[in-house]
Amino acid sequence: MEAADKPKKRQRMSVVCLNCKTRKIKCDKKRPACSNCVKCNVGHLCEYEPPHWVTRASMSSASNAIQAIAQQIEPNGTPLPALMPPISAPLAPFPETVNSPPRTASSDNAADAQMEVKEELMRLRAQIQSLQSSVVGSHELNTDTVDFYELYNALHTKRSSMEEHKPLCSVTHYKKDQFSAVLSGYFNLCCALFKAKYGDLKKKQESQKTRLDASLTEFLYLLGERESPEVVEVVSKFIQERMPKNDQNNNISFLLPNKHTKGTDTILSHVQSLLPTLGVIKLYLNRFYQFIYPYFPFVDKKVLNERIFTLLRAQDDESAVSIVIDDKFDMLSLAQLLIILRMVHIAQPSCTKDVVLKQNPISAELIGSAVTIISLFKITRKTKLSVIQTLILLRLYLLYAPEDGDGSELTQSQTLFAMIVQSAYAIGLNRDASNHPQMDFDKDLSNLWRRVWYGILDIDRVISTLAGHICCIQNLHSYNVEFPIVDETDSLIDREVTEEYRRSEPLLKMYYDLSNMVNNLANSPRVCDLLDLLNRMEVYVNINYSLETMQPLVESTSDAADVTNFINSKRFLHQFQVYSFKLAVYQSLTLHYESLEYQDPKKSREFLVKNLEAAQNVTNIACKFLMNQYNNYVDSDHKFYLNRFIENVFQRAMNTLICLLIRLYHASDLMSRSIGNNSEALVGEITELTFRIASGVNVLVQNTLGTKYYQAFKTSLKYKFYIRSLRSEGYKCIRDTIEFIDDKFLDDPAARLTMLLRIDLTLGTSTALKQLDSMNYLITSSREFLLQVKNIVSGFDILEDKSLSNEQVIWEPSFKQLSLNEIRGVQTVDDATLLRGLGVGEFLPREVEQTSNSLNLGQLLTVNGPVRFDDLFKTNEEYDDWLSRL
Incomplete structure (x- = not known):
C-alpha cells in the first residue's frame, strides 16, 4: 500500500452527536438519538460522526430512504397522521412556539396533520437535493489552491485617498474579469472623450459647495437623460437630502x-x-x-x-x-x-x-x-x-x-x-x-x-x-x-x-471562517475547502432560516406581529448573505480557471453553472421581495432592514449577468467568423434571454431602491449604460476600446500608459484581443452545456413580467415607468420643509442640449468635429449646465 493510501494516525472520532457538538452542550450519547435532540423534536436528525476511515454512504441511499418514508406516509395516497411537528430549528426551538403548548396529532385536526407531514417531507427532500447537488462531480476533490489576491491590481489610488479592493467585492470582479474590465474601460474612455470635448465636469470652484459627484453627471450625459423630468425629480431629491461635500x-x-x-x-x-x-x-x-x-x-x-x-x-x-x-x-x-x-x-x-x-x-x-x-x-x-x-x-x-x-x-x-x-x-x-x-x-x-x-x-x-x-x-x-x-x-x-x-x-x-480563508495570504485555501464551507452554510441556513417555513403575518396575534416580522426578516437576511458569498466565490473561481495562468475550461464551465444557479435563485427571491410578493411575511415597516443587503446581492447577480452577456456577444462574434463550434443560433437565444433578464432586473432595482438610495441609483445607471452599449455595439465596444488605445498611442508608450491609467484599464500588448479569444470557453462548449445554460437562464422569474423584460424598457428614460407623484411619494415631504437650514433655493434646471440615445465611442469621436487627443490629458473649462452648477 502506498503512503497516500494509509490511514492517518490518531483518527479519533467525536463521540457526541453533531448537533450537541455544534451547540457546545453536554450530550448523553444515547443512540439512535440523544436526549437533547429528542427534547427539541429533531431526534430524527440526530447524527454521530462516522470514523474518518469509513467511506460515507452515497447520497442515493439517502434519497432512497426519503422515498421509502414517502411511500410509508402515502402508501395509497392517504397520508397518515403527523408523528411530530415540523422542524423549526435543530439547534434551538423557534421562538414562535415559546408561549404556546407543543402541537400534537391529537390536538390538530386532520387537515393540519396532513399539511405538517407534507411540509416535513418537502423539507427533507429539499435538504437531500441540496446535499446531492453539492457533491455532484466532486468524487475527486478539487484540491487546487486559489490566491484571491491574484489576477488584479487591488490598490486603487485617488488624489484624496487610497483603497485596496478586497477579493470578494464587486469592483474586484470587474478588475479580475478581463472582458468586464475592458467594458468598464470603454465607459471610462467615453467619459474621457466627452470631457475632452465639453469640459471636465469635476472641475469646481474652491468656494462652490457641490451636492453631486461628477461620476453621476457623466452617466446622465452619456445616457442622454440629463433633462428627463423623472430623472430630474429623483436627482433633485438626492441633492436635497445631501449636505454639500465640503460642508x-x-x-x-x-x-x-x-x-x-x-x-x-x-x-x-x-x-x-x-x-x-x-x-x-x-x-x-x-x-x-x-x-x-x-x-x-x-x-x-x-x-x-x-x-x-x-x-x-x-x-x-x-x-x-x-x-x-x-x-x-x-x-x-x-x-x-x-x-x-x-x-x-x-x-x-x-x-x-x-x-x-x-x-x-x-x-x-x-x-x-x-x-x-x-x-x-x-x-x-x-x-x-x-x-x-x-x-x-x-x-x-x-x-x-x-x-x-x-x-x-x-x-x-x-x-x-x-x-x-x-x-x-x-x-x-x-x-x-x-x-x-x-x-x-x-x-x-x-x-x-x-x-x-x-x-x-x-x-x-x-x-x-x-x-x-x-x-x-x-x-x-x-x-x-x-x-x-x-x-x-x-x-x-x-x-x-x-x-x-x-x-x-x-x-x-x-x-468568519470564510473571511479568513479568502484573506489567508500565507496559505491559499483549497477549492474543496471553500465549497465545503459554502455547503455547510447553505445546509445550516436551509434548516434554521428556511423561507419555506416562514409564518405568515395573518397567523400572528397583534402582539406577536413584530416578532414574526423580525424572525422572517432574519431569514431573508441570512439567505441573501449566503447567496452573496456563493456568487462572490463562484465568480472568483470561474475567473480563476478562465485566466491564462490557470486555464481549465471544464472547471470554468462547472463554476459558471453554479454561479448562474445561485444568481437565478437569489434574483427570484429578491425580485419577489421588491414586487411586494412577500408582504404577507414582512410588512413595509420592516423592509428597510433588508434594502441595502438586497441592493448588494442584486449588484453581484447583475455582475454575473453582465459577464455572461459579454462572453455571449464575443462567442457570437467569433462563431460568425467560423471560429469555435457551430452553435451560433443557440448562443443567440441565450443572449436574448440574458439581455431581457439584465434589463428587467436593472429597471426593477432602479424603480424601487434607486428612488430611495443614491448608491443604488448610480449603480443602476452604470448597468444601464453597459447593457445599452452591448445591445447596440455587441463585442464591437470591447474591440474598439483596445484598438483605439493601440492605434492612437502606438508610437508613444508613455502617453498610452497615461491613457490606460486615466481610464483605469490594464492591458497587455496588442495581442490582447487574441488573448480574449483564447479565454472564452463558450466557443468550445458542447451543445449539451449550452442547453444547460439556457435552461438555467430560462428559470429567471422576471422573464414572466413582460413589462420589465422587454426590448424597449432599457431604451426608455430612467423611471419612465413611474409617475412623478410616485417618485414624490418616496420623498413624502415638500422641498421647503425638508431643506430647512440648508439654504438651498428652488431647483430649476435650464434647457441644455439633449440626446435621444446613449452616446457611444464612435459618436464621441465624430460629433462636432474630431477630438483633440491632447485634451485627454488636461483639464478644460467647466461645462456650465444644471448638473455642474449643483
Missing part, C-alpha cells in the same frame, strides 16, 4: 481634536431650530422602539427615554422644544436622539399612513449636528459605554443613509467600526458583565452590556465578510460573553432577539 458638518471630524468645533450654546441653538415639536418626537421614538430597535438593540429604552425627556423641555406636545444640558454626557444622549430621529425618518415606507410624520420630516443636518457633538469628546483617548452606543448608531445610520450610504460594498465606514471595536475592548465589553461587580447586580445593565457586544460581533461578521474584508474581531478566544438573560418580565421581542443571538452564532462563525 464642515459632512465630515466625521471627531477622529482628531477639532479646534474649530462650535460652542455648546451654538450647537444647541442650531439643533433646537431643526427639531420638531415634543409630540412628534414622541411619535418618532415610539416608531423607533417598535420597528428599528429589535434589529439594533443597543440602547436601554427606559434609560434613554428618561434622559431624553429630561433634556427636552416644552409647554405641551404641540410646542417647540428647548434643550437643557445639566451634564456634559447629556450631550451624548442628545446625539443618540438626533441619529435615532433621522434613522426613523429614512426607514419609513413611502406608503406610511402616519400623516404627522410625513408633515414633520427630519433633515440630514441632524446627523451633522450629532457628529459635531461627538467631536466634543476625546474618544481617541478615552471612552465609555454611552460613547460606544452613539458611535454604533452612527455606523448603522451610515449603512442605511439614502443620501450617500456606505458605498456599494457597505464598507466605507469600516475604519470607524474598527475604532468602535477597539473602544469595546478598552472598556471590557469582551468580558461578560458578571465579571464586573459594578453591573452584575443590575440585570438590565448586564443585558445591555451583552447586547452591545453581540451587536458589534454581528456587524463585524455580516458586513466585513460581505466584501471579503478581514473581520475586526479576529481572536475567537479574546471574548467570553454570555447571552442576555431572559425571564418572564421580558417582552416577546426581547426574548426573540436573545434567541436570534443563539441561533446565528454557528453561522456567524462560518462567515
Whole structure:
C-alpha cells in the first residue's frame, strides 16, 4: 500500500452527536438519538460522526430512504397522521412556539396533520437535493489552491485617498474579469472623450459647495437623460437630502481634536431650530422602539427615554422644544436622539399612513449636528459605554443613509467600526458583565452590556465578510460573553432577539471562517475547502432560516406581529448573505480557471453553472421581495432592514449577468467568423434571454431602491449604460476600446500608459484581443452545456413580467415607468420643509442640449468635429449646465 493510501494516525472520532457538538452542550450519547435532540423534536436528525476511515454512504441511499418514508406516509395516497411537528430549528426551538403548548396529532385536526407531514417531507427532500447537488462531480476533490489576491491590481489610488479592493467585492470582479474590465474601460474612455470635448465636469470652484459627484453627471450625459423630468425629480431629491461635500458638518471630524468645533450654546441653538415639536418626537421614538430597535438593540429604552425627556423641555406636545444640558454626557444622549430621529425618518415606507410624520420630516443636518457633538469628546483617548452606543448608531445610520450610504460594498465606514471595536475592548465589553461587580447586580445593565457586544460581533461578521474584508474581531478566544438573560418580565421581542443571538452564532462563525480563508495570504485555501464551507452554510441556513417555513403575518396575534416580522426578516437576511458569498466565490473561481495562468475550461464551465444557479435563485427571491410578493411575511415597516443587503446581492447577480452577456456577444462574434463550434443560433437565444433578464432586473432595482438610495441609483445607471452599449455595439465596444488605445498611442508608450491609467484599464500588448479569444470557453462548449445554460437562464422569474423584460424598457428614460407623484411619494415631504437650514433655493434646471440615445465611442469621436487627443490629458473649462452648477 502506498503512503497516500494509509490511514492517518490518531483518527479519533467525536463521540457526541453533531448537533450537541455544534451547540457546545453536554450530550448523553444515547443512540439512535440523544436526549437533547429528542427534547427539541429533531431526534430524527440526530447524527454521530462516522470514523474518518469509513467511506460515507452515497447520497442515493439517502434519497432512497426519503422515498421509502414517502411511500410509508402515502402508501395509497392517504397520508397518515403527523408523528411530530415540523422542524423549526435543530439547534434551538423557534421562538414562535415559546408561549404556546407543543402541537400534537391529537390536538390538530386532520387537515393540519396532513399539511405538517407534507411540509416535513418537502423539507427533507429539499435538504437531500441540496446535499446531492453539492457533491455532484466532486468524487475527486478539487484540491487546487486559489490566491484571491491574484489576477488584479487591488490598490486603487485617488488624489484624496487610497483603497485596496478586497477579493470578494464587486469592483474586484470587474478588475479580475478581463472582458468586464475592458467594458468598464470603454465607459471610462467615453467619459474621457466627452470631457475632452465639453469640459471636465469635476472641475469646481474652491468656494462652490457641490451636492453631486461628477461620476453621476457623466452617466446622465452619456445616457442622454440629463433633462428627463423623472430623472430630474429623483436627482433633485438626492441633492436635497445631501449636505454639500465640503460642508464642515459632512465630515466625521471627531477622529482628531477639532479646534474649530462650535460652542455648546451654538450647537444647541442650531439643533433646537431643526427639531420638531415634543409630540412628534414622541411619535418618532415610539416608531423607533417598535420597528428599528429589535434589529439594533443597543440602547436601554427606559434609560434613554428618561434622559431624553429630561433634556427636552416644552409647554405641551404641540410646542417647540428647548434643550437643557445639566451634564456634559447629556450631550451624548442628545446625539443618540438626533441619529435615532433621522434613522426613523429614512426607514419609513413611502406608503406610511402616519400623516404627522410625513408633515414633520427630519433633515440630514441632524446627523451633522450629532457628529459635531461627538467631536466634543476625546474618544481617541478615552471612552465609555454611552460613547460606544452613539458611535454604533452612527455606523448603522451610515449603512442605511439614502443620501450617500456606505458605498456599494457597505464598507466605507469600516475604519470607524474598527475604532468602535477597539473602544469595546478598552472598556471590557469582551468580558461578560458578571465579571464586573459594578453591573452584575443590575440585570438590565448586564443585558445591555451583552447586547452591545453581540451587536458589534454581528456587524463585524455580516458586513466585513460581505466584501471579503478581514473581520475586526479576529481572536475567537479574546471574548467570553454570555447571552442576555431572559425571564418572564421580558417582552416577546426581547426574548426573540436573545434567541436570534443563539441561533446565528454557528453561522456567524462560518462567515468568519470564510473571511479568513479568502484573506489567508500565507496559505491559499483549497477549492474543496471553500465549497465545503459554502455547503455547510447553505445546509445550516436551509434548516434554521428556511423561507419555506416562514409564518405568515395573518397567523400572528397583534402582539406577536413584530416578532414574526423580525424572525422572517432574519431569514431573508441570512439567505441573501449566503447567496452573496456563493456568487462572490463562484465568480472568483470561474475567473480563476478562465485566466491564462490557470486555464481549465471544464472547471470554468462547472463554476459558471453554479454561479448562474445561485444568481437565478437569489434574483427570484429578491425580485419577489421588491414586487411586494412577500408582504404577507414582512410588512413595509420592516423592509428597510433588508434594502441595502438586497441592493448588494442584486449588484453581484447583475455582475454575473453582465459577464455572461459579454462572453455571449464575443462567442457570437467569433462563431460568425467560423471560429469555435457551430452553435451560433443557440448562443443567440441565450443572449436574448440574458439581455431581457439584465434589463428587467436593472429597471426593477432602479424603480424601487434607486428612488430611495443614491448608491443604488448610480449603480443602476452604470448597468444601464453597459447593457445599452452591448445591445447596440455587441463585442464591437470591447474591440474598439483596445484598438483605439493601440492605434492612437502606438508610437508613444508613455502617453498610452497615461491613457490606460486615466481610464483605469490594464492591458497587455496588442495581442490582447487574441488573448480574449483564447479565454472564452463558450466557443468550445458542447451543445449539451449550452442547453444547460439556457435552461438555467430560462428559470429567471422576471422573464414572466413582460413589462420589465422587454426590448424597449432599457431604451426608455430612467423611471419612465413611474409617475412623478410616485417618485414624490418616496420623498413624502415638500422641498421647503425638508431643506430647512440648508439654504438651498428652488431647483430649476435650464434647457441644455439633449440626446435621444446613449452616446457611444464612435459618436464621441465624430460629433462636432474630431477630438483633440491632447485634451485627454488636461483639464478644460467647466461645462456650465444644471448638473455642474449643483
